Amino acid sequence: METRIYSNTQEVIISPDRPTVIIGERINPTGKKRLAASLAEKDMSRVRRLALSQVKDGATVLDVNVGAAGVNEVELLPMAIQAVMEVTDVPLCIDSANAAALEAALQVYKGKALINSVNGEEASLERVLPLAKEYGAAVIGLTMDDSGIPQDPATRVAIAAKIVERAESYGIPREDVLIDCLALSVGADSQAAKVTLEAIQRVREELGVNMTLGASNVSFGLPDREAINSVFLAMVLAAGVNAPIVNPKHARKVAIIADLLLGRDEFAMNYITFYRQQSQGRD
Amino acid sequence: METRIYSNTQEVIISPDRPTVIIGERINPTGKKRLAASLAEKDMSRVRRLALSQVKDGATVLDVNVGAAGVNEVELLPMAIQAVMEVTDVPLCIDSANAAALEAALQVYKGKALINSVNGEEASLERVLPLAKEYGAAVIGLTMDDSGIPQDPATRVAIAAKIVERAESYGIPREDVLIDCLALSVGADSQAAKVTLEAIQRVREELGVNMTLGASNVSFGLPDREAINSVFLAMVLAAGVNAPIVNPKHARKVAIIADLLLGRDEFAMNYITFYRQQSQGRD
Numbered sequence: 001m002e003t004r005i006y007s008n009t010q011e012v013i014i015s016p017d018r019p020t021v022i023i024g025e026r027i028n029p030t031g032k033k034r035l036a037a038s039l040a041e042k043d044m045s046r047v048r049r050l051a052l053s054q055v056k057d058g059a060t061v062l063d064v065n066v067g068a069a070g071v072n073e074v075e076l077l078p079m080a081i082q083a084v085m086e087v088t089d090v091p092l093c094i095d096s097a098n099a100a101a102l103e104a105a106l107q108v109y110k111g112k113a114l115i116n117s118v119n120g121e122e123a124s125l126e127r128v129l130p131l132a133k134e135y136g137a138a139v140i141g142l143t144m145d146d147s148g149i150p151q152d153p154a155t156r157v158a159i160a161a162k163i164v165e166r167a168e169s170y171g172i173p174r175e176d177v178l179i180d181c182l183a184l185s186v187g188a189d190s191q192a193a194k195v196t197l198e199a200i201q202r203v204r205e206e207l208g209v210n211m212t213l214g215a216s217n218v219s220f221g222l223p224d225r226e227a228i229n230s231v232f233l234a235m236v237l238a239a240g241v242n243a244p245i246v247n248p249k250h251a252r253k254v255a256i257i258a259d260l261l262l263g264r265d266e267f268a269m270n271y272i273t274f275y276r277q278q279s280q281g282r283d
Numbered sequence: 284m285e286t287r288i289y290s291n292t293q294e295v296i297i298s299p300d301r302p303t304v305i306i307g308e309r310i311n312p313t314g315k316k317r318l319a320a321s322l323a324e325k326d327m328s329r330v331r332r333l334a335l336s337q338v339k340d341g342a343t344v345l346d347v348n349v350g351a352a353g354v355n356e357v358e359l360l361p362m363a364i365q366a367v368m369e370v371t372d373v374p375l376c377i378d379s380a381n382a383a384a385l386e387a388a389l390q391v392y393k394g395k396a397l398i399n400s401v402n403g404e405e406a407s408l409e410r411v412l413p414l415a416k417e418y419g420a421a422v423i424g425l426t427m428d429d430s431g432i433p434q435d436p437a438t439r440v441a442i443a444a445k446i447v448e449r450a451e452s453y454g455i456p457r458e459d460v461l462i463d464c465l466a467l468s469v470g471a472d473s474q475a476a477k478v479t480l481e482a483i484q485r486v487r488e489e490l491g492v493n494m495t496l497g498a499s500n501v502s503f504g505l506p507d508r509e510a511i512n513s514v515f516l517a518m519v520l521a522a523g524v525n526a527p528i529v530n531p532k533h534a535r536k537v538a539i540i541a542d543l544l545l546g547r548d549e550f551a552m553n554y555i556t557f558y559r560q561q562s563q564g565r566d
Contacts, residue, residue: 186543186544186551187551190543190546190548190549190550190551191546193543193544193545193546194544194545194546197521197544197545218544222551222554222555223555223558224558227536227540228540228543228544228554230513230514230517231513231517231537231540231541231544232517232540232544234513234514234515234517234518234521235517235518235521235541235544238480238517238518238521238522239521253510254514257510257511257514257515258514258518260469260473260476260511261469261476261477261480261501261511261514261515261518262476262477262480263473263474263476263477265473266473267473268469268470268473268505271505271511272505272506275506275507
């Protein structure tokens, strides 16, 4: 099962047999006051810097989200996509809950994008899947619907199956659907991460599609978030996620070691190369 | 499924519903020249220090192994058990491939010990299981037999099932058998950790018994072993291991976060307590 996305010049292949693909999460104003302020002024310099720093840190796809109170996403999202394309050639993940903004961004994007996201709500399926089909994009499906986010793994898997089937009915092949089983904070619900892990495992077994996860939410509200995120990332990669949306600065090392442990790094070549680069960086 | 082991004064319960039990690995002369030298001179001061430091670092059970070239384990293992009992009350895991040494140590141990280990070889089953029965001990079963360590998960699970059944035939309840699915170095075989992870998952699903794992072997021969061990520990705890044999200094934080993520830490109480202790320690 291979999901291929690309820019003008670079292709990224997401597959259970290949190394983990890191989708950089940082171009997102949620909780980032300075980024939100610069976006409100249509200043894209910070977006460009975040794009470059994440690629340097090991992201091979970048998520681009400009959603914030008072922002006109239909105008701003294509501007941000354009700005990122000016400084890097990595493929992009176009992230908005606003279908008009998604379409405006898809119109300027050069390549095959990843759309973030559709979910199991009828309104979402009917608005977003035709866009994915029309622009030849891959799409992330969130395992939630009109009733919210299910608390049990089985219902999340059922929503994932529904999204995959509906995508196919629009002529979008299942390899172009990435499922996101949704990570919620264990600070708010002690069973939250366990439910996500079980859903991931079942999606891998029952649907076999590739998976992403906005993994950092798991530690929201708790101290030393980076430590929690690292342990959770190890678990979700072992369970079947292969293109997590994370901060590459913290996640890259865990992903490289996970690939080593999950049989995706023959002779430990990638691990040893990474270790040497790190060691040289410290000299 | 609860495995209970105890010393004169302390009981430890190993169960999928309870926090991870850390079995300290460090009283073991393999690769430790100074410990090997002091054991050769029957000097137990280093054994006592390793016992105390591991309990301070969060071990709630200690593995005691004195096996080295030229060492008389039948004499030395009970001496080491005695020395550890003098300085700490945590329950012990008596570790030897020599059945006579196991028996000599069981004779001096006060409480219900964990024997490390029996395996699927006929000779091992016939020598070790009667000892576990006679001394009322719990026992670790290694998933290997006369043909060596199987390279496929299914055969490891079959050996685990055989050990559990044979133990029951000796009157040892299955809750007193801990399975060790065996971790081998990913430096030598890129599929090694994947096979172990799959075996662990299947033992949890098919046998439901508690599991240990000598987890640190996975990184043998590779640089930055601690980083690899941490990611692997997160994965094996999610897969079902609940009493790993590890270095508590490095493993404790991962285990506490794993418990938080696996729904075994309501309101994040243990995690927050640990975080505060760490922060105070840094002041």
